[in-house]
Amino acid sequence: MAAPLMLYIAAGAFLAYILYTRLTLYLTRSAFKRQNDCQPCPYVFNKDPVLGLDVLRANIRHANTHTVLEGNEARFKNLGTNTYHSRIVTMPIIQTSEPENIKTILSLKFKDYSFGAREKAFAPLLGHGIFNADGERWANSRHLLRPNFARDQVADLDAFERHFKLMLQHIPTNGVTIDLQELFFRLTIDSATEFLFNHSTNSLRMVSQHESDNEDVVFSKAFTHAQADILTRIRFDFLYKFTKNDVGRDAVKICKEYVGKWVDDAVRWREEQDAEKAAGGQKEEERYVFIHELAKQTSDKARIRDELMNVLLAGRDTTASLLSNMFFEIAKRPDIWMRLKEEIEGLEGRLPTYEELRGFKYLKWCLNESLRLHPVVPGNSRFAIRDTMLPLGGGATGAAPLFVPRGTLVSYSPYTMHRRKDLYGPDAHLYKPERWDTLRPSWEYLPFNGGPRICLGQQYALTEASYVTVRLVQEFSKLESRDEGPWREGLTLTCCSLNGTKVGLVK
Numbered sequence: 001m002a003a004p005l006m007l008y009i010a011a012g013a014f015l016a017y018i019l020y021t022r023l024t025l026y027l028t029r030s031a032f033k034r035q036n037d038c039q040p041c042p043y044v045f046n047k048d049p050v051l052g053l054d055v056l057r058a059n060i061r062h063a064n065t066h067t068v069l070e071g072n073e074a075r076f077k078n079l080g081t082n083t084y085h086s087r088i089v090t091m092p093i094i095q096t097s098e099p100e101n102i103k104t105i106l107s108l109k110f111k112d113y114s115f116g117a118r119e120k121a122f123a124p125l126l127g128h129g130i131f132n133a134d135g136e137r138w139a140n141s142r143h144l145l146r147p148n149f150a151r152d153q154v155a156d157l158d159a160f161e162r163h164f165k166l167m168l169q170h171i172p173t174n175g176v177t178i179d180l181q182e183l184f185f186r187l188t189i190d191s192a193t194e195f196l197f198n199h200s201t202n203s204l205r206m207v208s209q210h211e212s213d214n215e216d217v218v219f220s221k222a223f224t225h226a227q228a229d230i231l232t233r234i235r236f237d238f239l240y241k242f243t244k245n246d247v248g249r250d251a252v253k254i255c256k257e258y259v260g261k262w263v264d265d266a267v268r269w270r271e272e273q274d275a276e277k278a279a280g281g282q283k284e285e286e287r288y289v290f291i292h293e294l295a296k297q298t299s300d301k302a303r304i305r306d307e308l309m310n311v312l313l314a315g316r317d318t319t320a321s322l323l324s325n326m327f328f329e330i331a332k333r334p335d336i337w338m339r340l341k342e343e344i345e346g347l348e349g350r351l352p353t354y355e356e357l358r359g360f361k362y363l364k365w366c367l368n369e370s371l372r373l374h375p376v377v378p379g380n381s382r383f384a385i386r387d388t389m390l391p392l393g394g395g396a397t398g399a400a401p402l403f404v405p406r407g408t409l410v411s412y413s414p415y416t417m418h419r420r421k422d423l424y425g426p427d428a429h430l431y432k433p434e435r436w437d438t439l440r441p442s443w444e445y446l447p448f449n450g451g452p453r454i455c456l457g458q459q460y461a462l463t464e465a466s467y468v469t470v471r472l473v474q475e476f477s478k479l480e481s482r483d484e485g486p487w488r489e490g491l492t493l494t495c496c497s498l499n500g501t502k503v504g505l506v507k
C-alpha cells in the first residue's frame with residue numbers, strides 16, 4: 001500500500017512542479033510583453049499549425065525549381081508584411097526583412113542569440129573555428145584572426161596579378177563563349193589558399209580542373225564536396241545519418257589532412273624561429289604570412305587548421321559569386337562596360353595601386369549594386385537563447401514590438417530587404433549602378449552582415465573583385481553576354497548564377 005501512495009505523491013509533486021514552472025513562465029512572459037508593449041504578429045505563413053508540413057513542402061518545391069529566394073520574397077509580398085511567423089516541424093520561426101529588426105538581432109541584442117542547429121552541420125568540416133563558434137569561443141577566434149585582415153595584408157596586389165595572369169590564359173580573345181564563373185571560382189581558391197596557407201592550389205595552372213589528380217586539385221574538389229556535405233546535413237538534420245553520403249564524409253577527411261600538412265609546416269617554422277631566437281640569432285620574417293601569424297600565437301594545430309578552414313569557407317565562394325553575378329549583369333549592358341572603361345582609362349594601361357582601386361567610384365557602384373540585387377549571402381538566421389523582442393512586426397500594421405520566445409529561429413532575408421520598393425524605389429528589381437550616386441543606406445543594405453560579427457574579409461573581397469574587374473576592363477575592349485535568359489539563383493551555402501556567366505570577350 002505504501003509503494004503506490006509514494007508513487008501518487010511523486011506524480012502529484014511532478015505535476016505541481018510542471019504547473020508551477022508553466023505558470024511562472026506565463027506570468028514572466030506576460031509582464032515582459034506588457035513592459036515592452038509587445039503585440040502579437042497577425043501574419044502567419046504556415047497553414048498546418050502543428051508541424052508546418054506545408055512550409056516544408058513549399059520549401060522543397062522551391063529548392064527543386066531554383067526559386068527559393070523568389071519564393072521567399074513572394075511570401076512577404078503576398079502576406080503584405082515585412083515580418084511573419086512560420087513553423088517547420090517543432091521549430092517556431094520568425095521571418096523578417098525589416099532593417100530595424102535585423103539591427104536588433106545582429107547588434108543591439110546580439111547576446112540574445114546563437115547559431116542554433118547550424119553549428120552541428122558545420123562542425124565536421126569547420127570544428128569550432130570563427131564561423132562556427134558562439135560566445136567566448138567566437139570572441140577568442142575573432143581576436144586571433146582580426147589582425148590578419150589589416151590593410152597591408154589584404155592589399156597584396158602582386159598576388160592578385162599573378163593569379164589574374166593565369167586566368168587570362170583561359171579566356172579566348174576572339175569572342176568565343178567562355179564561362180567566367182568557373183574561372184572566378186578557380187581564381188579565388190588559388191588566391192585564398194595562397195593568402196591563408198602560404199601555398200596556392202594553383203588550379204588555374206591546369207588547362208582544366210579535370211586534368212590532374214595532384215593533391216592541390218584533389219583538395220579543391222574535396223572542398224567543394226565538403227561544402228555540399230554541410231548543406232546535406234542542414235537539409236536532412238537528424239536524418240543525415242541514414243543518408244549514404246560517403247563522398248561528403250571522405251571529402252571532409254581529405255580537406256583536414258591537406259590543411260593539416262600546411263599547419264605542420266607552419267608550427268615547425270615557428271619552432272625553428274624560437275630555437276634561433278634562443279640562440280640569439282633570430283631574423284624577422286620579411287613578408288607577412290597568415291598561417292605563420294597564427295602559429296606565432298598558438299601551437300594548437302587543430303585550432304589553427306580549423307580557423308584556416310573557416311576563413312577559406314567564408315572567403316572562397318563569396319568573392320567568386322560576387323564577380324560572377326556582377327559580370328552576368330554587366331555583360332548585358334554595353335553602356336556600363338563603356339562607363340567602366342572611361343573610368344579606368346585614367347590608368348593609361350598601368351596596373352592600379354590600392355589607392356587608385358579604392359578611388360574608382362563607378363566601379364564601386366557596380367560592386368555595391370551587384371551585392372544589393374544578388375547578395376551572395378542572401379538569407380541568414382539566428383536562434384533566440386532567451387526570451388527577447390524585436391522592435392517591429394507586432395500588431396496589425398507591424399509597427400509594434402514583437403515578443404520572441406526563447407527557442408525561436410529568427411530568419412532574416414537581405415535578398416528580400418534589398419529588393420523592397422519602399423526602400424530602393426520602384427525599380428528596385430533592376431541592376432542600376434547609378435542609384436548609388438545618392439544612396440547612403442544603413443541597415444537596409446547588408447551584404448556583409450553587421451554588428452560584432454560583421455564580415456572580416458570585406459576589404460579583401462572588395463579589393464580582389466575590384467582588381468579583377470579593372471584588369472578585365474584593361475585587357476578587353478568588348479564584353480558580350482551569351483546568355484539570353486535572366487539571372488537565376490544558384491543557391492548553395494552562398495548564391496551565384498545558376499547558369500554560370502557565359503560571355504564573349506574581344507581583345
Ligand code: HEM
Nearest residue numbers: 314315318319322376377447448449453455456457460461
Ligand atoms: C563578396 C564577398 C563576401 C561576402 C558577401 C561576405 C559576407 C559575409 C557574411 C554575410 C558574413 C556573416 C555570416 C554569419 O554571421 O552568419 C561573413 C562572415 C565572415 N566572413 Fe565574409 N564575405 C565575403 C568575403 C569574405 C572573404 C574574402 C573572407 C576572408 C578572406 C571572409 C571572411 C569572413 C569571416 C572570417 C567571417 C566570420 C566573422 C565572424 O563571425 O566574426 N569573407 N561574411
